[in-house]
Amino acid sequence: MHIPRSLINTSSLIEQCWQCQRKLDRNECPSYCPCEKHVLLPVRSEIDYFRLFDLSRSFEIDTKQLTRMFRNTMKFLHPDLSTNKSDIEKKYSQDQSALLNGAYKTLLSPLARAHYLLKLENITIEESPVQLESDFLQYIMEINEQLVDEDNDQKPFPIELAIKMRQEIDDHMKELSNALNTMDLEKAKEILARLQYFNNIDDKLTNLEVKHGII
Structure with a gap:
């Protein structure tokens, strides 16, 4: 049985396999025991989502690679594949599948990815809100x-406003990427706070596009 590389060489908090009692160090597989039975292991309480998908920790990622790794890994962790397994492995499969789905959704969304990168540095907007300028x-x-x-219904779709707002989002995304790459975390936090407002506006514009039959 071939185990995806994303399930190997990732730090683990598990000290031994629940079945074979093999001692597992931080460089061994966090999802499968490397013994011949490849039994499923419990979900770790801490995990780096980027390493889970064999990605470098960066705001700029290859989303196609992310999706490819997600699908490949899910083939081994999906609960449907554990129907003939023990109850404990069924639970581990469900837990790991949920973790994988959550990690994938987080890294796929640029804003969620940025929030996660800041969280890895113990920075959250919720706990210490950004005071944006009144202007x-x-x-x-x-x-x-x-x-x-x-x-x-009597007014046409505000195309000029949509173009302007989406340009604002593109510009802020570039600034956010630069701030994260240079580890200017307070700047990144401020830009992310601004982007949340622009993202809300973009959602409203998308709803208008649907209403006008544009998409």
């Missing part, structure tokens, strides 16, 4: 008011 907040409020006014 920026006023600007966002005016855009939202405009969107409320545009949400009218």
